[in-house]
Amino acid sequence: MLAGEIIAPEDIPPFSRYLVDGYAVKAKDTYGARESMPALLVPAGEVPVGEVTEINVADGEAVYVATGAMVPSGADGVVMQEQARRSAEDLEVTASVRRGENICFKGEDIGKGEVVLRNGTPLSPFDIGVLAALGITRVPVFQQPLIGLVSSGNEVVPADIVPPAGKIRDINTHTISNLLKAGGCSVLFAGIAEDSLEDLTRKLTSMRECDMILLSGGSSKGQADFVTAAVKELGGEVLFHGISIRPGKPTIFATLWGKPVFGLPGHPVSCSMVVLRFVLPLIRRMKGETGPIRSCATRGILGTNVPSSYGVEEYVRVKVERQEGSLVVMPIFAKSSVISTLSKADGFFVIPEGAEGLEAGVEVEVYPLA
């Protein structure tokens, strides 16, 4: 993302140039020309592409130009090749051309002194094209935010070992770190914390330089107590514990060293939905992005009734199927611990907190999961 604004140091294009192959002429010499009554012009040389020309196009003259050639002095129009016939001495022009048509004028794309890119712009391939046009091949960018990530729970072991009986492999670290990297962040993984004040405090301290800290796990009462205690021990403040959403209810939000800290639910689906709904949008704002939080949705027709609780914003994972030309949205009903449903889902829709479910047949907006 661009740090600072870019002001055009020059005009683009730097000279007026042709957009088609044809003949540079004075437009007035073609007025009234048609197939049955061509205008006759005198061929008078060529402007080679990529070269400066000293040619001056005089009344009644036509100078050959290919796409990209510089507009010679005296010319204000161009006869396209298809509208001209070359004979031994003449050029027969079979159509009338307008002044300025098929010419890209000096500075028409970008004017010298124009602000072309503003501070905080995520650089698209086209923005990079604009910079290339201006000869700017290096620009200052914001550093990617560094997000600290720690998994917690006595039952959690790294994914690359065989879990002893009673334990399970760490899923959230892998899901979240890939969501964060796709969102333009660097990730510092502090490891898996035991459910103890001492280890949590140590892990948090190791992430002190991060711009944001995410603790996954900690949805159980005892774990949440450790997270709260560890944040306080280090001088931070827990702002709230619990959001009226499903899945994702037992989310903790705190500040520590002036930085945001999320205590994310341990269930993989809950954890991922909170990252999608709250963490990634906050990161976009921290990066200075000002666009809409959700920009791109597919609309479809709900294929079945979906119950929900009044007062809870609910995120429903769905498959989207094309049936007879319309998109049918089918909810995937599964527990929030079931990661495979996120892998199979095409997206999710939102039931607002003021609704007690939605009925089959209504139109819903399906947001992508990643």
Next chain:
Amino acid sequence: MLAGEIIAPEDIPPFSRYLVDGYAVKAKDTYGARESMPALLVPAGEVPVGEVTEINVADGEAVYVATGAMVPSGADGVVMQEQARRSAEDLEVTASVRRGENICFKGEDIGKGEVVLRNGTPLSPFDIGVLAALGITRVPVFQQPLIGLVSSGNEVVPADIVPPAGKIRDINTHTISNLLKAGGCSVLFAGIAEDSLEDLTRKLTSMRECDMILLSGGSSKGQADFVTAAVKELGGEVLFHGISIRPGKPTIFATLWGKPVFGLPGHPVSCSMVVLRFVLPLIRRMKGETGPIRSCATRGILGTNVPSSYGVEEYVRVKVERQEGSLVVMPIFAKSSVISTLSKADGFFVIPEGAEGLEAGVEVEVYPLA
């Protein structure tokens, strides 16, 4: 993208576990319990999270369990903490619980032997989560396609030099290579070719190992002749020259050494639209992706009439603005040489070849540009 299919080597979760904090019970012992008439159960120890338990839950007993704990033998239900009151000797249960509720059963997420990911799946963060759950931290993936890229034109100079009079900087190389990288490709840049058969042939030969070759520039008649001649010289075949689209009409498509070759228009907007509309979708198919070519669009109301020619599929760059709750789509009218319009645009919509323009007020689907 995954090469080969992944079959689950084990059940996930590997044992039945609790999804909430509470008390493991026999569900029948709670039937009929309510706030005014609690069921009285006998506290009988705890199952620590992450450990194997030998406890057997007998009739009338309640064993403390936190989220993630293994389900002990004898238990088939769980009383949530909020529905239980602990006294000196008893546990008062104030709600009836259902068998199996709030338990994630062994293999409920992923069953041993199940095909969890198919050949050719682009791996999402959630797919990586599924792999982590199974302990699979390395998978075979397809190599990224290698796309050869060459700019052509005597008027084109590299972006990092000051163009002599009559010449312009290379834009397309930068725009296209960033579009390709965002699309999961590696890019080999062969440089800027002169408009000569010899140099074009040499540049094409240097890209022989690529999976696809893109030549940008060559929209003028003379350049197209060189491209055609160079492809033939090397034993390839030009399949067509010209597509009924705007911008992008003078596109060349050829095969050479069994690989697709695109001759892309030189104007930056035309070039980019052909990459978005034809090149990237072809690459997705070459990679084995089977999903829809365009999956994600924003719908909005066209804010003004837009003319178009019958028989031409037209791509109209637009800005999308929110006005009084609805999205208004405003076309950006500019020449196809003007790269800055792509940088400013929010997306594009398509006027099909059978229409002579669209009228203000109709709903259009706006596709993202990158």
